Amino acid sequence: MQIIVDIGNTDAVFGLYDQTTWQYIWRTPARLDEPADSYERRLRLWLLEASIPLSAIKSTVLSSVVPDLTPTMRAMLTELFGFDPIVVGPGVYPLLPIEILRPHEIGTDLVANALAAYTRYKKNCVVVDFGTALTFTTVSGEGKILGVAIAPGLKTAIRSLFSNTAQLPEVPIEVPASALGTNTTHAIQAGIVLGYEGLVRSLVGRIQAELNGDCIAVATGGLSGRIPSLQDVFTDIVPSLTLEGVRLIGEFVTNSTDRQ
Known part of the structure; x- marks a missing residue:
């Protein structure tokens, strides 16, 4: 299973993807004044309600158009799952077919x-x-x-x-x-x-x-x-x-x- 995160100027969208389908898509306001542990608690709760253990998440991908929020969300995902997310940006674009x-x-x-x-x-x-x-x-x-x-x-x-x-x-x-x-x-x-x-x-x-x-x-x-x-x-x-x-x-x- 994967957690996919898309941070926009209004909302942060979290998707749980399992092999071929989106199992859940959650949305929360993207707030610069909100600490990382607040997002972590929310994501933990969503996964708990879905009966998904943290160990089931094998990869995470993060896209953000809010630069000041990117480090917060990246640190939260790393802390929660124990590995770094793939962060979308110019550094990975050469690997794409476009x-x-x-x-x-x-x-x-x-x-x-x-x-x-x-x-x-x-x-x-x-x-x-x-x-x-x-x-x-x-x-x-x-x-x-x-x-x-x-x-x-x-x-x-x-x-x-x-x-x-x-x-x-x-x-x-x-x-x-x-x-x-x-x-x-x-x-x-x-x-x-x-x-x-x-x-x-x-x-x-x-x-x-x-x-x-x-x-x-x-x-x-x-x-x-x-x-x-x-x-x-x-x-x-x-x-x-x-x-x-x-x-x-x-x-x-x-x-x-x-x-x-």
């Missing part, structure tokens, strides 16, 4: 998305990740990351309005019945949720046009299903695609090490 654009700049989550999409589909693909940021990562059928586009995520946009205006409230991410908002909540939902539908359609369409139409689109991320009217844009919706990519990175690194 060509990575600007390896010291690109987020590890985007590399994971690209690898998972390339491994799964083997064709030109744009991965739209609905997270703290809304990212569009395009990978070719030959395994080359062609480029990335980044916009604020849905929650980030709503919180920005709430934080920077005196009278606009924070609202739930729900599709309003009309683009003509008749109250403040529906007005914000119309502007953000329906507006993001147009953003995603437009940007995916432009990416596909630049590749002469030879490109599928796949959605991932915790909010990937929150705009149902976008389903026709996507060939597939895989909320755990990033976690799967992190797991695959660990697999390629382990296999390369075993061959040496």
